Amino acid sequence: MADQTPSPEQLTQVDYRPKGKSWLDPHVEFRKGTYCYSAAPKNLTYLGLPNPRQWQPFDQDWKLPPDWKDIILAGMKERLDRYRSFRLFMDICVRCGACADKCHFYLGSGDPKNMPVLRAELIRSVYRRYFTLAGRLLGSTVGARDLTEDVLKEWFYYFYQCTECRRCSVFCPYGIDTAEITMIGRELLTLVGCNINWVIEPAANCFRTGNHLGIQPHGFKDSIDFAVDELEEITGVRVEAPINRKGAEVLFVMPSADYFGTPHYYTLLGYLALFHEIGLDYTLSAFASEGGNFGLFTSHEMIKRLNAKIYAEAKRLGVKWIIGGECGHMWRVMHQYMDTMNGPADFLEVPVSPITHTRFDHAASTRMVHICEFTADLIRHGRLKLDVSRNDHWNVTFHDSCNPARAMGLIEEPRYIIRNTCRTFHEMPENTIREQTFCCGSGSGLGTDENLEMRLRGGFPRANAVRYVRDKHGVNVLACICAIDKATLPPLLEYWSPGVDVAGVHEFVGNALLMKGERDRTTDLRGEPFASAKEDRAHA
Amino acid sequence: MPNIELSGNTYLVDEDGFLENPEVWNERAALDFAPTEGVSELTEAHWKVINYLRTYYLQFGIAPMIRKLCKETGFKLNEIYALFPSGPAKGACKLAGLPKPTGCV
Numbered sequence: 001m002a003d004q005t006p007s008p009e010q011l012t013q014v015d016y017r018p019k020g021k022s023w024l025d026p027h028v029e030f031r032k033g034t035y036c037y038s039a040a041p042k043n044l045t046y047l048g049l050p051n052p053r054q055w056q057p058f059d060q061d062w063k064l065p066p067d068w069k070d071i072i073l074a075g076m077k078e079r080l081d082r083y084r085s086f087r088l089f090m091d092i093c094v095r096c097g098a099c100a101d102k103c104h105f106y107l108g109s110g111d112p113k114n115m116p117v118l119r120a121e122l123i124r125s126v127y128r129r130y131f132t133l134a135g136r137l138l139g140s141t142v143g144a145r146d147l148t149e150d151v152l153k154e155w156f157y158y159f160y161q162c163t164e165c166r167r168c169s170v171f172c173p174y175g176i177d178t179a180e181i182t183m184i185g186r187e188l189l190t191l192v193g194c195n196i197n198w199v200i201e202p203a204a205n206c207f208r209t210g211n212h213l214g215i216q217p218h219g220f221k222d223s224i225d226f227a228v229d230e231l232e233e234i235t236g237v238r239v240e241a242p243i244n245r246k247g248a249e250v251l252f253v254m255p256s257a258d259y260f261g262t263p264h265y266y267t268l269l270g271y272l273a274l275f276h277e278i279g280l281d282y283t284l285s286a287f288a289s290e291g292g293n294f295g296l297f298t299s300h301e302m303i304k305r306l307n308a309k310i311y312a313e314a315k316r317l318g319v320k321w322i323i324g325g326e327c328g329h330m331w332r333v334m335h336q337y338m339d340t341m342n343g344p345a346d347f348l349e350v351p352v353s354p355i356t357h358t359r360f361d362h363a364a365s366t367r368m369v370h371i372c373e374f375t376a377d378l379i380r381h382g383r384l385k386l387d388v389s390r391n392d393h394w395n396v397t398f399h400d401s402c403n404p405a406r407a408m409g410l411i412e413e414p415r416y417i418i419r420n421t422c423r424t425f426h427e428m429p430e431n432t433i434r435e436q437t438f439c440c441g442s443g444s445g446l447g448t449d450e451n452l453e454m455r456l457r458g459g460f461p462r463a464n465a466v467r468y469v470r471d472k473h474g475v476n477v478l479a480c481i482c483a484i485d486k487a488t489l490p491p492l493l494e495y496w497s498p499g500v501d502v503a504g505v506h507e508f509v510g511n512a513l514l515m516k517g518e519r520d521r522t523t524d525l526r527g528e529p530f531a532s533a534k535e536d537r538a539h540a
Numbered sequence: 541m542p543n544i545e546l547s548g549n550t551y552l553v554d555e556d557g558f559l560e561n562p563e564v565w566n567e568r569a570a571l572d573f574a575p576t577e578g579v580s581e582l583t584e585a586h587w588k589v590i591n592y593l594r595t596y597y598l599q600f601g602i603a604p605m606i607r608k609l610c611k612e613t614g615f616k617l618n619e620i621y622a623l624f625p626s627g628p629a630k631g632a633c634k635l636a637g638l639p640k641p642t643g644c645v
Contacts, residue, residue, distance in 0.1 A: 037555040202643040212643025219600035226608050257644040262606045292644055483644035
C-alpha cells in the first residue's frame with residue numbers, strides 16, 4: 001500500500017457538517033487518491049469511442065470537443081426520450097433525504113455531494129435548466145444550473161465516486177434507481193471522451209479477446225490446464241475441463257479473474273471439482289471467457305456489444321442452456337438487460353438440472369442460471385456428499401455482493417450452500433447484509449490503485465461490519481460471490497479489519513466435496529491443512 | 541503519457557509507471573524500475589520471478605495466473621510480496637516490463 005495512504009485514524013475523522021458553500025457551486029478538487037485516471041486513447045480508439053486524446057482529470061484543459069455542450073444536451077434529450085425511467089427519475093424526486101446517509105461513499109467521506117440525492121441533483125439541475133419551463137425562466141432559484149465545464153468536471157468526479165451498488169434505491173420511497181442516473185451520467189460523459197481507464201481498458205480487452213484481461217485462447221487453455229493439474233495433485237482425481245466443445249449440454253461462463261487472480265482461483269477449483277463429481281456435460285468457451293461486462297459502467301450500447309458473445313457462443317457450440325459463475329455485476333446485466341438486448345434466446349431451452357431434474361422456471365427467458373442456484377438445488381436434493389469438517393478451519397461470514405443481492409434477489413442460495421459446507425457461520429448486522437448489503441467500495445470500475453483513498457473510505461461501512469463479527473465471533477473469512485469483491489476486499493480488510501481472509505462460496509464446496517476415487521485428503525484447495533489434520537499432528 | 545528518467549535512462553510509461561511499450565524491456569530496465577516499487581536490490585530470487593513472467597508474457601501476451609507464478613517459481617504468495625512489496629500484479633509485472641493486468645483483479 002502506498003506510503004501516502006492516510007492511516008485508519010485519519011480516515012475515520014469524517015466531518016459531516018456541510019462546508020458552507022452552495023451546492024450549486026460545481027468546483028471540485030482532483031486530489032490524489034480520490035479519482036481514477038482517464039481512459040488511454042488506444043482503448044477508446046479500439047472501441048470506436050469519441051475524443052481519444054491524452055488528458056488527466058487534474059489537468060486544467062480537458063481537451064473537450066468545441067461543441068461538447070451541444071453534444072451533452074443532445075445526448076440528454078435523446079436519453080430523456082428513450083428512457084422513461086430517466087425522465088421519471090429526473091422529475092419525481094422530492095428530496096426527502098431518505099437516501100442521504102445510505103451511501104457508503106457519503107458515510108466514508110462526509111462529502112454532501114456523495115448523498116445519492118445530491119449526486120442526482122448534479123444532473124437534475126442541468127435537466128431543469130434546459131428541459132423544464134420553470135428552470136428556463138427562473139434559473140438558480142429553482143435549482144437549475146447552466147452546463148459549464150466545471151459542471152462537467154463535477155459530474156466526472158461524482159459519477160466516478162458512485163459504485164452503482166443501488167443501496168440507496170432500496171430506501172427511496174419513489175423507487176428511484178440512482179445507479180441508473182449514474183449510468184446515464186457516465187454515458188453522457190463518454191460522448192465527449194471523459195471516462196476512466198480502469199473501465200475502458202477491460203472493455204476494450206473484452207471486445208478483442210472476450211475477457212477483461214485480454215487473455216487469448218492459448219492462454220485461457222494454459223490456465224485451465226494448470227488448474228486441472230493442480231486439482232489432481234490436491235484431490236487425486238483427474239477432472240476434465242472441456243473448452244469450446246460443441247454439443248455440450250451447458251455452457252459455463254465465469255469472470256476471467258477466476259482463472260487469473262487469487263483468491264478467485266480457488267473458486268475455479270471448486271467449480272471444476274463440482275462439475276466433475278456430478279458428471280455435468282458442459283463446456284467452457286475461450287471467447288465467452290468473461291462474465292463481467294464493463295459496458296455496464298460505460299453505456300447501454302457497450303453493455304450490448306460486450307454481452308453479445310455469450311449467446312453467440314451458446315449458439316455456436318449448440319448448448320441447451322447456460323450456467324454463470326461467481327461474478328457480481330454480470331448478474332445485473334443477465335437479469336435486467338440480456339434478454340431484451342441480446343435475446344430472444346429461443347435457440348436455447350429452459351434450464352433443467354440434469355442431476356435433479358429441477359426446472360429453473362425463473363430463467364425461462366434468459367436461459368441462464370446462477371451457479372449458486374444450481375448448487376443449492378443439488379444440495380437440497382442430497383446429490384452431493386459433503387464433509388463439513390473440512391471447512392472447520394474457517395469461521396465464515398457472508399458478504400452479499402451488491403448486484404446478485406439487489407439486482408437479482410440472490411439472497412438465500414449462497415447462505416444455504418455455506419451452511420451445508422461449513423459448520424461455523426455468523427451473519428453481520430442486519431442493516432449491512434441482504435438487500436441492505438454495503439458495497440466493497442470498489443465496484444463499477446473504481447477498484448484501481450490511484451483511487452485507493454476513496455475505496456478505503458467507501459469500503460469502511462462494509463469492513464466495519466466485518467470487524468464487528470471478527471471481534472464478536474472470531475470470524476476469519478468473508479465469503480462472497482463477485483470477482484471485484486475477491487480482488488478488492490482483501491486489501492480493504494487488511495486495512496480496516498486485519499486477520500480476515502476472502503473466499504468464494506464454491507471454494508467451500510470444493511473443500512467439503514467428497515469425490516469418488518479421491519485420495520486421503522489432508523489439505524484444502526489452498527494447500528492448507530484441514531483442521532482435523534492439524535489436530536492429528538498435534539496429538540501425534 | 542510521461543517520460544521518466546531512471547538511472548540516466550529514459551522510459552515512456554503510463555500513469556502507473558508501467559512501460560508503455562513492453563517490447564523495449566531489457567534487464568537494465570528491471571534494475572532501473574526496481575527502486576520505484578520499493579525493491580532495493582535484485583537478487584537471484586527476484587530474477588527468477590521476473591524471468592518467468594517475461595517468458596510467459598512472450599508466449600501468451602499476458603501475465604500468468606498468480607497461482608501459477610507461485611507454483612512455477614516455487615515461491616508462496618507472501619514470499620512474492622516479500623520480494624515485490626506492491627505484489628505480483630503490480631511490482632513484479634512492472635519490473636518485468638509487462639502491462640498492468642486490468643479488470644476484476
